Amino acid sequence: MATESAVEVRAVSRVYGSGHTAVRALDGVSIAFPASSWTAVMGPSGSGKSTLLHCAAGLEQVTDGQVLVAGQDITRAGEQELTRLRRTVIGFVFQSFNLIGSLTAEQNVAMPLRLAGERPSRAQVRAVLAEVGLADRVRHRPRELSGGQQQRVAIARAMVTRPAVLFADEPTGALDTRSARTVLGLLRSMVDGAGQTIVMVTHDPATAAAADRVLFLSDGRVVDRLDAPTTRAVADKLAHWEGAS
Ligand SMILES: Nc1ncnc2c1ncn2[C@@H]1O[C@H](COP(=O)(O)OP(=O)(O)OP(=O)(O)O)[C@@H](O)[C@H]1O
Numbered sequence: 001m002a003t004e005s006a007v008e009v010r011a012v013s014r015v016y017g018s019g020h021t022a023v024r025a026l027d028g029v030s031i032a033f034p035a036s037s038w039t040a041v042m043g044p045s046g047s048g049k050s051t052l053l054h055c056a057a058g059l060e061q062v063t064d065g066q067v068l069v070a071g072q073d074i075t076r077a078g079e080q081e082l083t084r085l086r087r088t089v090i091g092f093v094f095q096s097f098n099l100i101g102s103l104t105a106e107q108n109v110a111m112p113l114r115l116a117g118e119r120p121s122r123a124q125v126r127a128v129l130a131e132v133g134l135a136d137r138v139r140h141r142p143r144e145l146s147g148g149q150q151q152r153v154a155i156a157r158a159m160v161t162r163p164a165v166l167f168a169d170e171p172t173g174a175l176d177t178r179s180a181r182t183v184l185g186l187l188r189s190m191v192d193g194a195g196q197t198i199v200m201v202t203h204d205p206a207t208a209a210a211a212d213r214v215l216f217l218s219d220g221r222v223v224d225r226l227d228a229p230t231t232r233a234v235a236d237k238l239a240h241w242e243g244a245s
Pocket of ligand 1: 016
């Protein structure tokens, strides 16, 4: 039986600006992200990684091509439908956390459900914070938490809606090795345990090696891929493509 793709990017191009200052950040990219898989996206600075993530997540419009999320063409979806998808099917974790400073950890985690019009119970929210190892920090505000703890709150916030697809931009970028390992373990359990799909941008070969496969971008195109990656193999490929760019 064919595995259904959680996200499919079809011949997507994204051009910024126009005329002689135009930048083709993505140049006809086609890739499918299978359900229950974890993909790392790598490549030199400016190769289009963030643009790909943003286009696949419906945060940015494509210039050409289609993006299907859970079978639905989001390039044709209206703003209302996109908002609904972002609150239900899609989750985000960014390096800068984007937590609301005046809210406690549990209030931050409850936010996506509240925005979707739900009234989550305290027990429901606390259970997710317990999953990320923060049962004893539910009432803390972001400034009272370490960087790693804040990142785990951000992950709990992304987990609370049980999104089919999680988009993560450098999710471990600001973390020490130990916190990074914890966060990668949480992401792995989302894929293996809950069947979620992760698309993650990273510059770090060890982080990419935690994924099921790695895509390499160069000049807005997918130029290579690595299945069952190891840190060493990722570092070698990266050196090759960074040298080539
Ligand atoms: N809003 C924008 N306006 C104009 N050009 C942009 C814009 N966003 C990105 N670009 C350009 O598009 C190209 C791809 O950018 P993108 O941020 O996707 O690269 P990246 O691979 O994520 O880079 P990095 O590793 O440095 O974060 C770059 O040349 C960048 O300058």
